[in-house]
Amino acid sequence: MQTDTKARVDQLTSPAGHPVTVLRFEGDIASTSKDAVLGTYQALNKETSRLVLLDFSKVDYINSSGIALVIQMLIEAANSAQRVYAFGLSAHFTKVFTMVGITKYAGLFPSQSEALAAL
């Protein structure tokens, strides 16, 4: 019943000239998404991926198990001195992420261009 989570990695450069690793997710983010979310993140080179940008623009459903995976990623990123940002969340999930306190550790932006402009 749950839609498989797809993940893709893009390397971009911010207008300020910083390399940004974009993790693009598609489908549901739920308990079954561990490989797509954490596995994709853990496969990144921690030395070259200092700025990580999560793209949720093609994600329709995120449940508390999926949020927990994002938090686990944030913990690992903090331990590796990486900075994580996100864009493309719906208004509802922006509210949910704010309610649980994720915004303290991952800046949220409405769009990729607004995120890149700030990095």
Added chain:
Amino acid sequence: MMASKPTSVEVRLPSRLGYEKVAMSTAAAVAKLMGFREDRVEDLKTAVAEACINAIEHGNRLNEGLSVGVVLSADADRLEVKVIDDGKGMKGLPRKPDMDRKMHGEEDPRGMGMFLIQALVDEAEWVAGANGKSSYVRLVIRLDKDSE
């Protein structure tokens, strides 16, 4: 728009993760018929999904021989949703997640479902069933006519 006569809709789900989306979609359809704003429909969808996930995982312990009952009762100005499982009921009340503690490994990254339910609806109560069965969570979301 739904008539003001009380209306009931029931769904029975297998205790399999993912099927919470069936209850979520049903609740959203009923709420839209009642005239709820889109943002309130989204709140309800997440609350119902989390209630069903708790029922599947913790109430019925993923036993596919057991089902989760979802009863939606619509009145003129409120929608009540009961999510019923065969567990002993939830112990304690929802606690607000502490993101700092989670980040420092002092709190489990998971365990936000009950908090989200309580935060997103107007009323939420967890009721333990007699004889340790038929426990349920009851959610209420109100149609605020002034702001709809």
